[in-house]
Amino acid sequence: MTVIFDGKRTIDLLKRLVETPSPSGFTAKVMALIAEELDEIGVPYMKTNKGAVIATIAGADTKRHRLLTAHTDTLGAMVKEIKSDGRLKLSMVGGFKWNAVEGEYCRIHTASGKEVRGTILMHQTSVHVYQNAGTAERNVDNMEVRIDEKVTDANGTRALGIEVGDFVSFDPRFEVTDSGFIKSRHLDDKASTALLLELIRSLKEQGAELPHTTHFYISNNEEIGYGGNSNIPAETVEYIAVDMGAIGDGQASDEYTVSICAKDSSGPYHYALTQHLKGLCQQQKIPFKVDIYPYYGSDASAAIRAGFDVRHALFGPGIESSHALERTHMDSLTASAQLLHAYVTSAMMD
Template sequence: MSSVFKEKETIQLLQKLVEIPSPSGYTKEIMKFMASLLDDMQVTYQLSNKGALIATIEGKDTSKHRLLTAHTDTLGAMVKEIKGSGRLKLSMIGGFNWNAVEGEYCHIHTASGKRVRGTILMHQTTVHVYKNAGSAERSVENIEVRLDEKVTNADETRALGIEVGDFVSFDPRFEQTDSGFIKSRHLDDKASTALLLQLIASIKENDLKLPNTTHFYISNNEEIGYGGNSNIPAEVVEYIAVDMGAIGDGQTSDEYTVSICAKDSSGPYHYDLTRHLVDLAKQQGIEYKLDIYPYYGSDASAAIRAGFDVKHALFGPGIEASHAYERTHIDSLKHTAALLEAYVLSPMETE
């Protein structure tokens, strides 16, 4: 197991990350924050035209590279329509169910930079008025944002600076329990992002020598399908997506181990690279689960679809209630951190 995992610092960083709004398409603030962290660590990085951040640490072998990626973009919404009542109709960013955000507080981010508070509700919320308050479909037609401003019509809402196309971010409601659970929206994939940043910090602080030049790719469009499918150096042989393990009926993943994905909706991950991860976990006493995610895709699978000739694999912390109010446990973060460290320090597998 890793001896360099810093629980307090990791949780503090994770809380900072989830509290910076970053729905896909609106990620400048969080990318700027991460760039500042890398500047402090004196780590070389580049920014892609799409806004992704790619940090690089040189290894002993500079001819065959590794790449690890996590994504900071999250689920969110955009203003689709300003209704006659002054309330807002939404358009989803990413894939989730409307009931997962019903009742959630949110920010509307206007073009001027102003933030306006609101609550995501069913139009038919009031049980004393609407007979179908409980049975009405949770749909784009019925979900709306109630603004915390004195507005009664569309013109008054527009006077606040709100317009169609403004981004809407959901409150994370971060909480750490005494029993070791971390509850928050956007643990997908900011838990993995925090772990990658902490790994970089550990490599620098402990002067760890990597066997291969390694890139750390922080993507910002994963939730909409094309986060890590470009700007991959030609020398990259192995591509690891560090993303959540999905928990539910028929799954082996849990909140206490690292989840290693053998297959998702895109098909099987690279067999030899996946077995290498499993072997590392066994050798170092890292608790893991192998799993298949039926309705899942990652930046690694996006890179394969884009035509990159790389070996790809996927692992990460187990996240309960994905794309809703999510939860994981500190044990899962520890085991994921341990596998990350073991992997970047291991010799590259050769055929």
């Protein structure tokens, strides 16, 4: 079957996804967007109590199922404290370093639905006032949100509707360059989500019959460790997490191929299934790298920890500067799309 990958359509969807705020725990809007896409495609799906969406395409084999997952939740923060000067202290949502969001524009999402703009800064930012502006530790005590409203005390901030527990999202700054790079926060894992939705759409447009009933699990709690560890159909034999490849010193992954993970901090992925994915790339001349991610976990590893008896594997586009100002290339998205198509249209391993 011919691989049909509409790069422009995928990028357009990716832009909509990353520009929809969705820190873990605050994902209703982005999951509504996912449901709208699936309604338009015409694929049946269910919603879980935790807010995830699971779409299903029936296949020739209805006894041995496959499941592929990507996640829409992102890094973010919550209001920890309203300071006496009206600024905000934050509590992290997800694993990142404070320096990765220093200087970033943000939104405070109030309980009433109002959004208030702000900037995440060091308290000691002004070099004309603070001698240690460059050396002070970037930590929870020193980082704060400067609110873009005329407030000078905690009462003024509360009058805006801002309270402890409100979510704070980071501006993505989405950009596509003429050289084919996609730059944005939250490519982890909205790039993979866009790829899965594009795969579903292209399979429906082709009228493809899959060899196995296949579920597409769009999870919304991966960044806090348990996004895809429930609601897995009992018939599932193979579980694929479609998530970012980690790039850096000593890593094989890059921004131009699909990255297949052999092992992460949870341990090795299923050896035979990983070899099957490598074989598909070799047979169909899909550019790939095999890698180990030292400080990483996925929805597939969460499912294994939860006790599900499945073969698990992980692959996806290579993402530079993960959990910060991320970047990938169209080549990596294309290679990932090719492996996704090759996998779901091939017969399951014996």
